[in-house]
Amino acid sequence: MNNRPLILITNDDGVDAKGIKELTKCLRDLGDIIVFAPDGARSGMSSAITSNIPIKYKLIKEEEGLKVYSCTGTPVDCVKLAINEVLDRKPDLLASGINHGGNYAICVQYSGTMGAAAEGCIFGIPSLGVSLLDHLPDADFNECCRLGHEWAKWIIQNGLPDGTYLNLNVPNIPQVKGLKLCRQANGRWTNEFKRSENGTGEPVFWLTGSFENIEPIQPDNDTLALDNGYASLVPCKIDVTDYDFLAKLREVEK
Amino acid sequence: MNNRPLILITNDDGVDAKGIKELTKCLRDLGDIIVFAPDGARSGMSSAITSNIPIKYKLIKEEEGLKVYSCTGTPVDCVKLAINEVLDRKPDLLASGINHGGNYAICVQYSGTMGAAAEGCIFGIPSLGVSLLDHLPDADFNECCRLGHEWAKWIIQNGLPDGTYLNLNVPNIPQVKGLKLCRQANGRWTNEFKRSENGTGEPVFWLTGSFENIEPIQPDNDTLALDNGYASLVPCKIDVTDYDFLAKLREVEK
Numbered sequence: 319m320n321n322r323p324l325i326l327i328t329n330d331d332g333v334d335a336k337g338i339k340e341l342t343k344c345l346r347d348l349g350d351i352i353v354f355a356p357d358g359a360r361s362g363m364s365s366a367i368t369s370n371i372p373i374k375y376k377l378i379k380e381e382e383g384l385k386v387y388s389c390t391g392t393p394v395d396c397v398k399l400a401i402n403e404v405l406d407r408k409p410d411l412l413a414s415g416i417n418h419g420g421n422y423a424i425c426v427q428y429s430g431t432m433g434a435a436a437e438g439c440i441f442g443i444p445s446l447g448v449s450l451l452d453h454l455p456d457a458d459f460n461e462c463c464r465l466g467h468e469w470a471k472w473i474i475q476n477g478l479p480d481g482t483y484l485n486l487n488v489p490n491i492p493q494v495k496g497l498k499l500c501r502q503a504n505g506r507w508t509n510e511f512k513r514s515e516n517g518t519g520e521p522v523f524w525l526t527g528s529f530e531n532i533e534p535i536q537p538d539n540d541t542l543a544l545d546n547g548y549a550s551l552v553p554c555k556i557d558v559t560d561y562d563f564l565a566k567l568r569e570v571e572k
Numbered sequence: 573m574n575n576r577p578l579i580l581i582t583n584d585d586g587v588d589a590k591g592i593k594e595l596t597k598c599l600r601d602l603g604d605i606i607v608f609a610p611d612g613a614r615s616g617m618s619s620a621i622t623s624n625i626p627i628k629y630k631l632i633k634e635e636e637g638l639k640v641y642s643c644t645g646t647p648v649d650c651v652k653l654a655i656n657e658v659l660d661r662k663p664d665l666l667a668s669g670i671n672h673g674g675n676y677a678i679c680v681q682y683s684g685t686m687g688a689a690a691e692g693c694i695f696g697i698p699s700l701g702v703s704l705l706d707h708l709p710d711a712d713f714n715e716c717c718r719l720g721h722e723w724a725k726w727i728i729q730n731g732l733p734d735g736t737y738l739n740l741n742v743p744n745i746p747q748v749k750g751l752k753l754c755r756q757a758n759g760r761w762t763n764e765f766k767r768s769e770n771g772t773g774e775p776v777f778w779l780t781g782s783f784e785n786i787e788p789i790q791p792d793n794d795t796l797a798l799d800n801g802y803a804s805l806v807p808c809k810i811d812v813t814d815y816d817f818l819a820k821l822r823e824v825e826k
Binding site: 359361362363364365366367368369370372373374375394395398399402403424426427428433436440441478479481482499500501502504506509510511513514516520521522523524525551552553554555556557558559560561563564567568571 | 613615616617618619620621622623624626627628629648649652653656657678680681682687690694695732733735736753754755756758760761763764765767768770774775776777778779805806807808809810811812813814815817818821822825
């Protein structure tokens with residue numbers, strides 16, 4: 319037992335993805351690291367949990383200041399299992415990513431990377447999701463690592479409010495113009511399916527689509543910042559209660 | 573084409589579950605109904621989407637004012653596929669459930685039922701999730717149907733604000749004391765895994781656990797209302813931006 323910060327790292331692209339390896343490398347100087355991540359790709363898993371089959375994990379690498387585990391579950395399963403069964407103390411930071419692909423705007427709803435960050439937050443761990451707007455397996459994570467390190471360090475020093483976690487997205491350019499503190503853009507995916515046929519001629523549907531920013535000129539929205547060459551940082555809440563509409567409903571009820 | 577309201581119904585327990593059949597039956601008088609639901613149980617799927625394999629659907633029942641489809645995807649896939657490929661107009665209501673089991677407090681994060689309701693909301697459809705605090709396959713849905721019908725009717729008449737959907741939970745008692753307009757309780761699951769062994773003697777972990785209400789005396793929290801024999805209705809937001817902390821971060825940056 320030492321008194322270095324403890325950092326839990328996970329992702330949704332799987333323990334062998336370049337993004338999680340780069341993130342692990344760049345956060346080594348900030349503390350002891352436990353990587354506990356899915357054994358393969360779990361993109362789009364949101365906050366899904368595995369309740370109908372058991373899950374397993376195994377230690378796959380161990381060196382001074384670093385342990386790496388792979389797990390058969392979802393990103394949220396990984397966070398739950400690490401905290402409930404493996405870690406001997408509460409981490410000072412949970413970092414999720416670096417995701418191969420952006421998690422701006424409504425993507426936070428579907429993302430396994432952000433599901434894991436939310437889960438850390440539910441456990442009271444200051445949590446950060448990091449995503450690069452590049453899906454390539456060998457993407458260049460340099461700018462993303464620089465900003466991820468900066469905010470990881472900031473979080474370890476300053477903490478985060480209960481129930482709040484951070485969503486960092488970095489555009490796919492060699493040098494970002496800076497970082498903007500943002501709100502989640504109001505948008506949705508459109509034209510979401512590509513129709514094709516399976517081997518027996520049945521129609522099948524592949525998820526695809528493009529993102530539509532409904533209020534593109536809305537100030538400080540994350541999608542706009544990214545489009546303009548800035549990294550975006552959105553603080554997110556676990557509590558999804560709509561307090562404004564709750565107050566209106568109470569007026570109606572009176 | 574008629575001018576009756578169009579109601580899209582889905583769930584996460586699968587198209588054959590009692591809960592979705594009861595909900596369908598009780599909403600028939602409010603409009604034409606399309607049921608488009610998973611072909612089996614998808615509990616705990618949150619807002620997960622299927623991106624690595626194609627999905628399929630088929631019409632399994634058709635009568636005047638009702639069509640029932642089963643789909644191989646997640647609850648959110650069902651909503652997306654129904655809207656993108658099957659429906660000829662935008663529904664006036666999306667109703668998700670009735671879930672066999674409660675989706676109060678933090679359960680909204682993990683629930684496929686609520687993931688589907690959120691997805692309807694993202695598409696601009698007034699959306700309602702309905703859950704009964706009883707996991708039994710042959711649970712008694714009478715009180716739940718009565719309240720679900722009441723709020724479905726209210727939503728069709730009044731609509732909901734953009735980006736807001738409703739989460740209705742009903743306790744497992746023969747007659748509820750009434751309905752409380754609530755906020756999401758602040759809590760988390762604890763002791764989440766049961767350790768056992770698989771056939772070859774490896775340790776495996778089954779998800780289990782119990783819910784801990786962190787602020788049980790917090791006024792108007794949904795878990796407290798349910799514990800006291802009331803149904804709870806929580807308005808939920810798609811936008812998870814923490815605007816208070818965003819303002820604080822901007823002060824720090826200055």
